[in-house]
Amino acid sequence: xxxxxxxxxxxxxxxxxxxxxxxxxxxxxxxxxxxxxxxxxxxxxxxxxxxxxxxxxxxxxxxxxxxxxxxxxxxxxxxxxxxxxxxxxxxxxxxxxxxxxxxxxxxxxxxxxxxxxxxxxxxxxxxxxxxxxxxxxxxxxxxxxxxxxxxxxxxxxxxxxxxxxxxxxxxxxxxxxxxxxxxxxxxxxxxxxxxxxxxxxxxxxxxxxxxxxxxxxxxxxxxxxxxxxxxxxxxxxxxxxxxxxxxxxxxxxxxx
Amino acid sequence: xxxxxxxxxxxxxxxxxxxxxxxxxxxxxxxxxxxxxxxxxxxxxxxxxxxxxxxxxxxxxxxxxxxxxxxxxxxxxxxxxxxxxxxxxxxxxxxxxxxxxxxxxxxxxxxxxxxxxxxxxxxxxxxxxxxxxxxxxxxxxxxxxxxxxxxxxxxxxxxxxxxxxxxxxxxxxxxxxxxxxxxxxxxxxxxxxxxxxxxxxxxxxxxxxxxxxxxxxxxxxxxxxxxxxxxxxxxxxxxxxxxxxxxxxxxxxxxxxxxxxxxxxxxxxxxxxxxxxxxxxxxxxxxxxxxxxxxxxxxxxxxxxxxxxxxxxxxxxxxxxxxxxxxxxxxxxxxxxxxxxxxxxxxxxxxxxxxxxxxxxxxxxxxxxxxxxxxxxxxxxxxxxxxxxxxxxxxxxxxxxxxxxxxxx
Ligand SMILES: Nc1ncnc2c1ncn2[C@@H]1O[C@H](COP(=O)(O)OP(=O)(O)O)[C@@H](O)[C@H]1O
Ligand SMILES: [Mg+2]
Numbered sequence: 006x007x008x009x010x011x012x013x014x015x016x017x018x019x020x021x022x023x024x025x026x027x028x029x030x031x032x033x034x035x036x037x038x039x040x041x042x043x044x045x046x047x048x049x050x051x052x053x054x055x056x057x058x059x060x061x062x063x064x065x066x067x068x069x070x071x072x073x074x075x076x077x078x079x080x081x082x083x084x085x086x087x088x089x090x091x092x093x094x095x096x097x098x099x100x101x102x103x104x105x106x107x108x109x110x111x112x113x114x115x116x117x118x119x120x121x122x123x124x125x126x127x128x129x130x131x132x133x134x135x136x137x138x139x140x141x142x143x144x145x146x147x148x149x150x151x152x153x154x155x156x157x158x159x160x161x162x163x164x165x166x167x168x169x170x171x172x173x174x175x176x177x178x179x180x181x182x183x184x185x186x187x188x189x190x191x192x193x194x195x196x197x198x199x200x201x202x203x204x205x206x207x208x209x210x211x212x213x214x215x216x217x218x219x220x221x222x223x224x225x226x227x228x229x230x231x232x233x234x235x236x237x238x239x240x241x242x243x244x245x246x247x248x249x250x251x252x253x254x255x256x257x258x259x260x261x
Numbered sequence: 262x263x264x265x266x267x268x269x270x271x272x273x274x275x276x277x278x279x280x281x282x283x284x285x286x287x288x289x290x291x292x293x294x295x296x297x298x299x300x301x302x303x304x305x306x307x308x309x310x311x312x313x314x315x316x317x318x319x320x321x322x323x324x325x326x327x328x329x330x331x332x333x334x335x336x337x338x339x340x341x342x343x344x345x346x347x348x349x350x351x352x353x354x355x356x357x358x359x360x361x362x363x364x365x366x367x368x369x370x371x372x373x374x375x376x377x378x379x380x381x382x383x384x385x386x387x388x389x390x391x392x393x394x395x396x397x398x399x400x401x402x403x404x405x406x407x408x409x410x411x412x413x414x415x416x417x418x419x420x421x422x423x424x425x426x427x428x429x430x431x432x433x434x435x436x437x438x439x440x441x442x443x444x445x446x447x448x449x450x451x452x453x454x455x456x457x458x459x460x461x462x463x464x465x466x467x468x469x470x471x472x473x474x475x476x477x478x479x480x481x482x483x484x485x486x487x488x489x490x491x492x493x494x495x496x497x498x499x500x501x502x503x504x505x506x507x508x509x510x511x512x513x514x515x516x517x518x519x520x521x522x523x524x525x526x527x528x529x530x531x532x533x534x535x536x537x538x539x540x541x542x543x544x545x546x547x548x549x550x551x552x553x554x555x556x557x558x559x560x561x562x563x564x565x566x567x568x569x570x571x572x573x574x575x576x577x578x579x580x581x582x583x584x585x586x587x588x589x590x591x592x593x594x595x596x597x598x599x600x601x602x603x604x605x606x607x608x609x610x611x612x613x614x615x616x617x618x619x620x621x622x623x624x625x626x627x628x629x630x631x632x633x634x635x636x637x638x639x640x641x642x643x644x645x646x647x648x649x650x651x652x653x654x655x656x657x658x659x660x661x662x663x664x665x666x667x668x669x670x
Contacts, residue, residue: 013508018665037589052382058491058668061491061495062495063494063664063668064664064665064668065664077472083497085496086495086496088497090471091491091492091495093488093491093492095488096488096489096491096492097487097488097489098487098489099487099489101276101280101567102275102276105293106275110268110272111492112494113268114265114268114269114493114496114497115496115497116497158492160343
């Protein structure tokens with residue numbers, strides 16, 4: 006169970022003696038249960054990456070907390086990390102190595118034994134249909150193969166929670182049947198998946214519940230039906246644009 | 262903790278040492294740089310020399326008035342040089358000078374009028390030899406003429422002495438170092454060591470730095486740029502382990518570069534140092550003793566750690582490799598100047614150099630090569646590198662723990 010509780014994040018940057026304050030995340034709270042794929046939707050600069058980085062212990066919340074089971078990011082960084090698979094899809098793996106070696110490396114970084122790594126590799130390579138290219142240099146792989154490699158790496162230690170930030174580059178992959186099927190199956194096995202994106206149809210395809218983040222605030226939260234009902238709308242996209250296009254909010258939400 | 266660093270180190274080393282292009286940059290380049298440079302220099306020098314000596318120079322000779330009967334030996338001497346002799350009249354002297362200025366002719370020899378009288382009276386007369394110092398051929402002809410004229414002078418003096426029934430020994434009061442003995446009492450091998458040591462510190466620091474940059478900028482700034490650093494941080498290894506692991510890989514790359522350039526320098530020197538004036542015997546007898554190699558390691562390893570930490574702290578601060586390169590350039594220039602400064606310090610370097618990190622290490626390395634570094638200066642150099650490295654590594658670690666720096670936008 007992933008629980009984000011009253012999360013605030015304020016960036017303070019000093020530029021030429023002027024302190025610039027950005028309130029990137031304001032009082033964000035949501036929960037994701039095991040078995041659920043949660044879509045964090047929001048335009049560029051909404052605070053999606055900031056939220057996901059707080060969950061992954063990469064940055065510290067200004068206030069608020071994030072819990073995974075009985076652990077929280079303020080006090081149990083290590084425990085949280087062992088339960089998280091973190092992936093930003095514009096990550097470029099060093100093209101010199103092979104997927105197989107990268108799995109060994111990240112497995113070792115997660116303190117896994119050689120045998121455990123091998124078992125996990127066998128499972129993931131098979132599930133993601135990667136066997137053909139695991140010994141090829143990443144340089145030589147197609148975008149889709151690279152994305153699969155990245156996904157496999159983030160799952161090497163069998164994390165309970167998967168954080169997937171903006172799968173923009175890997176669009177084709179995340180919507181490709183083999184990967185969506187895999188992610189759904191993975192969630193059904195009791196894992197929690199959080200995906201951030203600003204592209205609605207990607208989210209609609211795989212997510213069970215959604216949060217709409219605008220300017221650091223969580224404006225909507227719920228299943229597709231909940232959100233559409235609340236806004237008396239028939240498409241998630243309309244609701245979304247209602248929030249991000251100033252002045253058009255009323256129009257969209259009251260259409261129909 | 263350390264075992265975590267080893268995981269990181271192993272991956273970085275695999276990256277470095279299984280990539281042929283990377284290896285070429287890190288090992289082959291510093292190894293071959295000096296031998297290639299030397300051999301090209303030597304080849305060019307040699308072919309130019311042989312071209313100059315085989316060149317047939319044109320020498321103009323003005324014989325002066327009334328000297329017809331005594332010119333014989335002079336012309337004979339001049340003819341021993343590979344030369345085209347042109348006898349010129351007084352009216353042509355100025356034209357000949359102009360031709361030398363224009364590099365069309367090489368020399369003009371002007372004999373004084375009636376010097377045959379001086380010959381008979383045994384009084385001194387002056388011969389003018391005009392040349393052009395900016396023309397290699399003229400310069401060469403000038404030095405050859407000076408030699409043959411000096412030996413002709415000697416022959417005439419010898420004749421005069423014999424005519425007066427004196428021994429020609431009165432010409433030489435004493436000689437210097439003519440008895441065959443070993444007069445240079447420098448330690449065996451230290452002559453070549455001294456010659457190598459002039460270039461050594463400079464090349465060592467350059468390759469420590471260049472290799473550190475090649476590996477070190479990518480290892481953090483590059484990973485930031487590619488987004489793999491964040492993924493590495495969401496794992497079970499501590500940030501200290503990551504910093505230490507990466508530091509070690511940069512250091513190893515640096516040492517490999519420095520060692521390659523030292524080996525290249527020794528190989529290059531053995532074969533091509535002749536042109537720097539070292540005798541063949543001194544060159545082939547040069548080798549480093551185990552003690553010197555040990556001392557070398559004691560100084561160079563902390564120095565490599567220091568250089569690696571300098572690069573790593575910049576790499577950690579920079580948002581991407583490009584920004585890192587921009588930031589490291591000024592540091593690189595300062596270090597290069599430090600390396601150059603050690604080239605010309607003489608035997609007793611100024612105090613401030615001995616207390617400046619990097620420079621003191623380079624000076625000690627130089628001393629080790631001339632076979633005589635004191636343990637106290639070795640320790641000082643080693644400790645100063647360690648102290649500064651620890652400070653830099655501490656600061657790098659602080660940066661690694663600062664989200665402001667790690668996720669700077
Ligand atoms: N390291 C940082 N320093 C200062 N401001 C930041 C930093 N990271 C993000 N921001 C700001 O915080 C806001 C939210 O950014 P982000 O979380 O990246 O949004 P998203 O991922 O939804 O595009 C933006 O206004 C961005 O400029
Ligand atoms: Mg983002």
